[in-house]
Amino acid sequence: MTDNCPNCPLQDVEPMAEHDRGTQVSHLYRCAGCGHVWSTNRDLNAYGEAA
Template sequence: MKDTCPACLTRDIAPAESRRRGDRTVDGYQCPNCRHTWATVRDLAAYSDIHARRAQRRTRRSAA
């Protein structure tokens, strides 16, 4: 999942490293613009509904 740099607000930065810990994912980022580093922890259950809706849209498009 891409993120925005909290220091300079550069958008769409891909994680430099990702690790999964149980039902959470930890992503480490480094901004290519200002070199600021940060990490995020996301609860995968909170994103399961988003991913399910995206999968359904792909199915509908491919069926058309």
């Protein structure tokens, strides 16, 4: 799942790390444009992707 950089206009940043915990998934991102690092935590049920 890609994300948009919260620090600059770069979109569709690929995660550099992923960790799954059941229906919860965490991604770590680093923007190739500005170098900003951030993480997300998502519930796959909200995206219709839970198995």
